[in-house]
Amino acid sequence: MAVQTLTINGQLVSAVEGETILQAARSAGIHIPTLCYVEGLSAHGGCRMCLVQIEGHHRLQPSCTMQATEGMVVHTDTEQLREYRRLIVELLFAEGNHVCSVCVANNHCELQDAAVEVGMDHVRLEYQFPQREVDTSHERFGIDHNRCILCTRCVRACDELEGAHTWDVSGRGAHTKVITDMNQPWGEAVTCTSCGKCVMACPTGAIFHKGATVAELDHGRGKLDFLINAREKKQWNV
Amino acid sequence: MDLLDLNQIARHEREQRAPIQICCCVAAGCVSADSQQVLDRMEQAVRDASLADKVQVVGVGCMRLCSQGPLVRVDPEGALYQKVTPEVAPTIVSGLQGGMIEAEPCDADSPFFKLQASVVLENSGRVEPERIESYLAAGGYQALYRALYELEPAEIIDVITRSGLRGRGGAGYPTSVKWATVAKNPGERKFVVCNADEGDPGAFMNRSVLESDPHRVLEGMAIAGRAIGANQGYIYVRGEYPLAIKRLQTAIKQAGRLGLLGTGIFSSPFDFRIDIRIGAGAFVCGEETALMASIMGQRGTPRPRPPYPAEHGLWGMPTLLNNVETYANVPGIIRNGPEWFAAIGTPKSPGTKVFCVTGQVVHNGLVEVPLGTPLRIIIEDIAGGVPGNGTIKAVQTGGPSGGCIPAELLDTPVDYESLAAIGSMMGSGGMIVMDQSTDMVDVARFFMDFCRDESCGKCVPCRAGTVQMHRLLTRIVSGDASKQDLQLLETLCHMVRDTSLCGLGQTAPTPTLSTLKYFRHEYEARLKPSAPESPALVGAATEASTASDEPPPPEAAAGNEP
């Protein structure tokens, strides 16, 4: 496999052919914020947090899907990108009902961390306060749509790792939501194997273990990484 | 089927025509105004007067002046009648024998008709859309024959290159480059896709072409299939176009029966099958990656590009995606040669473009003009300007993705570059004319509402950003907004434009940005008088909005210009 050399934030970085900018940056220790991306799952390209500026491209590109190519000159942390990332996080906070103080995922939440990272000390946009459901019909898990940021990590983990495809997306625009089976209560979704990979994949407190209270949710993300590693590299010893 | 058979059918079709043809429009606009009944009544009148050997009543496609429909034309003299009702329709027949014609005449020599071109709409209003023989009599499928027997695939692409044809879906990408890329990319199978998911409010160009001359599009697609090495085509047409779907189905069946589509076309080794895929009403499915997802039976949402469909399209195979009008241009180019086509329009934007001129103009309807025609000629001369001597305020081109062009810029030539330079876009061809009474902020809000509703929900900026922008525009319209709100709106416009995943979100702010550019005073006049002192974004508690302290300037205002 050919090795590509590119420049990220002025640093020379090498990438294996087929690697994305995000992968190349990560292996070089350069941090690019993400929300919908999970290494080992297909890239979604929806959160736009990982957008980067590539010289010669007139549009910003998602680094999770854009392949690294020879000679590329990439900037991941321009003032414009910082401002846009903050707005993305603000849009997410204003769109749902994210009440960190009473959330199971408090202190274990990627959205909360993203807010810290982009320097969001308040939201300039109008909160929408949508009316959304909470489904606790499953015996072990629950989903609180108020906290869902529609990253589809649950959908992809369920489909690509578990092979159950219990989760999918319905509706559009502000009415978009993740659903189980044919939009029926999770407890009645016959395809669900109760494996819990959606809990592991969820970046926020939207999908949770029942019984966990404020700040108690342990997503168990490490298990997801273990499974992906085991599948992709056939390595079972961490 | 060989060329002789084809010519035989065409000749027979021409020969069996009655000397007088009464053509009645049966495209959707006129059908909605009862033209089917008009046609039936005229046929009845012909039978009643025993004129069947001399007079023939035929249902043809769109005659362009949709606002005056149903339209009826008597050939060969070319007399045209408008707003023909079933009641007066028989008098057109009796008029042939010297009776008094009660139908309202329409001036076929008016600038509306005389200043137009006929390339894409060449057969529209002339051939019978539901009879392949009629299309063959007009020279149909001759270009496909040429493409199969006289041209190698590379030569077809070369002809398209020399014609200078650019994509008519809006972006104006050189068609031949796309074709050559798909032809070059390796793949077990390749696909030709026709985008007929016309969704812009006020746009019905593609619908008219499909309803008036469906074979033209099929022929264009088959030629494309031959050029790129594809054996399968899909037409993705929106479910809101039942008549277009029906005519396409009929046309595909008829062409298949004559061996012009399907296996061994014109007895050559070339197979090309076309299937229809019907959209379920999502605007975003007009975006190529969402459209392909929908064809494959998945949720119609876009995905990041690259990879482009030309390398990774339907089922991962190289896929050619063009608009209806692009394919409709192809048979003419093959038949008449690239030089003929290149001579029309401007050197950078050759050929014609079909527009739907709607809104505050005298003549609403379909307008085909050479590219580079000044907007003023289209709006004032062809469409007759604002009724009652009103004055034009702006023209919205390109639908929810396009911008508002102010009256001062009416002399702008209509081509891809010129429209982009003034902050609008060609788009697929919608043109909405607005007079002085139009509230431009409300126009921006209308289009934002459309985009908000049509956002697929996949990417954050489009899904949540359109909601916020719509909310801010609503506040401005209702006079509740401050200067800070306006700043925030502009910040969001830039952010959504620069960060959205697909064209829907990327262009959703265009109507707002262009009205801000040309009609900023209308926004500013709506801001609260105490604007600088009132805080941004007070919610539903209206009494709270009178607070009088200076908020910090939104940090958002800085550094977001790309």
Add this chain to the structure above:
Amino acid sequence: MERLKLATVWLGGCSGCHMSFLDLDEWLFELAQFADLVYTPFADAKEYPHGVDAVLVEGAVANEDNLEMIRKVRERTRWVISFGDCAVTGNVTAMRNPLGTALPVLERSYVELSTLHPSIPDQPGIVPKLLDRVLPVHQVVAVDAYLPGCPPPADRIQAALEALRQGRLPALEGRDIKFG
């Protein structure tokens, strides 16, 4: 040196932020060295004074009293600082907003769940009317700085007060702006 005229107000919140303020413990003596607490729920001042240098506002704007108060505070204060998540985001106080208006909240609390005399309180001048929508402070009046947290921990409050002591607005960074 001029002493800092500091105030704290309590709008629609649980008073947890004020409790956290008390967690400043012995640093309160330090605070007393440079600041006068001219208005606060801890003390007995009846009227919010004019010419306040800085105010920590706890709670969201949830009722008409809050609205009146925050406007007065804004008028009479140089620096308004949103103090805690309710002031910054609406937080728990705003969790009733998805219900649309105040009425369903009142009905649920005072009618449906009431065991004695179910009725919505209606005592003009005594019980303030709820606003239909709870708002974070900066959506009602201009805010100069934000101190998130539910509650903001004492050292975060101390950092903010230290900034004020030096005559500048607090500018928190890193994990210090974390909600929750």
